[in-house]
Amino acid sequence: MTNETLKGLFLAHQGELQAYLMKQLRNAEAAADLTQETFLRYAERTPTAVASIANERSYLYRTAHNLAVDYVRQQSRRRTDLTAGEAFSDIADDRPNLEEETAARQRLAQISATLAELPELTRKIFILNRVDGLTYAQVAERLSISDSSVQKHLAKALALITRRLRETNSR
Structure with a gap:
């Protein structure tokens, strides 16, 4: 052609x-x-x-x-269908607002400071149990102490943390 x-x-x-x-x-x-x-x-x-x-x-x-x-x-x-902004207004925003986020950061800082006040063994027991998720028996075995010692140290740690958080909230 x-x-x-x-x-x-x-x-x-x-x-x-x-x-x-x-x-x-x-x-x-x-x-x-x-x-x-x-x-x-x-x-x-x-x-x-x-x-x-x-x-x-x-x-x-x-x-x-x-x-x-x-x-x-x-x-x-x-083509994508455009959705009106009003359709999204019914969806709950599960993110914390700025005030809640600030309060949570302050609580975390207070807990960290309180943990620093604890004796080393008590702090280790608290972290192993409450942060790492180990049972009392697992913590006791790992640290070569009795279950009752684990419970006593945890009670001490929780009492101090609770007291410090109450003091912060009452200010």
């Missing part, structure tokens, strides 16, 4: 194909792009394949139609 043949085909059918695609897509830019793509696909065919086309106009319309279907499918995959 010569450039002149393709040019003649383009001049003869470009306007009607673009109008057809515009009617299908209601998008002038997409219609123009797909019209060019239709002729590009025709031009890329081998001379043998072009010779086998009985009706060039029909071939162009079928190609344009197929490209339009692909375009619509692609657009529907890309």
